[in-house]
Amino acid sequence: SQTIHQWPATLVQPVGSPLSLECTVEGTSNPNLYWYRQAAGRGLQLLFYSVGIGQISSEVPQNLSASRPQDRQFILSSKKLLLSDSGFYLCAWSVSYEQFFGPGTRLTVL
């Protein structure tokens, strides 16, 4: 069966510090991968998606970037965090129309 991992589960970072969140998927090949952000009490905002290694599409201009160095690995990064980057970050995978989510990373920028 397929499993998706995200880490860390929670993170508190100062403004201006770098960020690296990692997501890995097991049990499937060539999945589509997604990064979402969810502000408190809000819906899901798609940040990036990838249909293959090295292929990244950005949905929202911001100070975040994403990379897909391996088929089942998706990384979300920032060089300098802003207060507005606080939120719940979710990674998801799909091979068709259904998406399956990881447990999320709660990021607080102080």
Add this chain to the structure above:
Amino acid sequence: QKEVEQDPGPLSVPEGAIVSLNCTYSNSAFQYFMWYRQYSRKGPELLMYTYSSGNKEDGRFTAQVDKSSKYISLFIRDSQPSDSATYLCSCYSNYQLIWGAGTKLIIKP
């Protein structure tokens, strides 16, 4: 106008009631429609999906799509306190899911 509209609630009902959650969408090209459930501080989990118009039933849950009115519904029968969560509707388009804002549902014991 957002592509998928959903009332954020909260919607509070007594235990045992029938719950109706709804979304509207604007793009007539959408063919797949999904409902996700999200508990507090957890990732969303897929509840049900439907293809095109029609109904789909799974236990106490029924998903309904009316493409003529661009209306998506989720019905929960015999609601339980454990059903308290945020319910998100979404429509599939070109590798992506277009999301509603989510409705927070509270089932009172």
